[in-house]
Amino acid sequence: MADEAQRPNDTAGWLIWAWGVGGxxxxxSQAIWRLSPQAAGIFDGTLTPTQWGIAALWTMFMLYSEAWRGFHKQFSPRVVARALGIASDxxxxxxxxxxxxxxxxxxxTRRRHIVSRSLLAGIILLILLVRALPHPWRGIVDLGVVLGLAVGMLSLLGFAVxxxxxxxxxxxxxxxxxxPRSGPQEAGGGPPGVLSARARPARATPSTAPDPPAPPPRP
Incomplete structure (x- = not known):
């Protein structure tokens, strides 16, 4: 599978791509829908000025770290590129x-597996920790997460368009x-498929010594 993003050339390819990105x-959207009620709960008029300040700082942090650095710079373009590759494969x-x-x-790749699964595990851990927070702190955290996800979705839509x-x-x-894998590597760490001189089997070389004389005939 090619690593460069290539646009599909038929309807079936576009449908596969749309399923990948749309999924x-x-x-x-489901995550935003589930977190939104808690996030909206902070607008009940009970927050103090200090809590509003914390909510504003947290929201700005999530918009930068989650929406900009996480989604726009990494997650969103890679999702679109991988969906294009799947549509071709x-x-x-x-x-x-x-x-x-x-x-x-x-x-x-192994690196992408580690990064993606670590990110998913971190999100699950964050959700579990946030559930234990009392009001209004849970709503404050959810507000930043919801806004970060919403802007991230817009970023993904932008790359898709x-x-x-x-x-x-x-x-x-x-x-x-x-x-298939390449051939064995040389002992010194050389390129795949190249054997070192020590690893190559010795070739038989023709002897340069003169042939022995024939024995004399028997009487």
Whole structure:
């Protein structure tokens, strides 16, 4: 599978791509829907000026770290690029799990697996910790998360529209390499498929010594 994002050239490819990107958007919208009631609860008039200040600082931090650095600079363009790659590859299991694969949770390089799964584990841990917070602190945290996710969704939509318009993202999709492994590596760490002189079997060389004389005939 090529690592560069290429636009599909038929309707089936665009449908697969739309399933990958749309599935991710659906997951994000569900998270926003579930967190929004708690976030809206801070507007009941009970927050102190100090708590409003903390809410503002937290929201700005999430807009920068989650929406800008997390989504716009990394997650959003890579989701669109990976969905384009899946639309070109079209292996059935990749098509079925296109949203998960687009997020880099499966069928990715080892580095992308570690980053994506660590991010998912961190989000789950944050949700569990936030649930234990009392009012209004839980609502304050949820407000920053919801706004960060909402702006992140807009970023993902922007990259998706750009891809449809003919300007796909230029980030690497980080798919695993396909094909058989190269030959054995040389002992000194040389390039694959190249054997060192010590590792190569010795070739038989013709002898340069003269042939021994024939024995005399028997009487």
């Amino acid at each position: 991710v958007l659906l997951l994000l 079209r292996r059935p299991w990749l098509v079925i799990f296109a949203p998960i694969a687009s997020m880099g949770l499966i069928h990715a 750009a891809a449809v318009a003919g300007a796909p993202p230029t980030v690497p999709a980080e798919f695993p390499e396909r094909g």
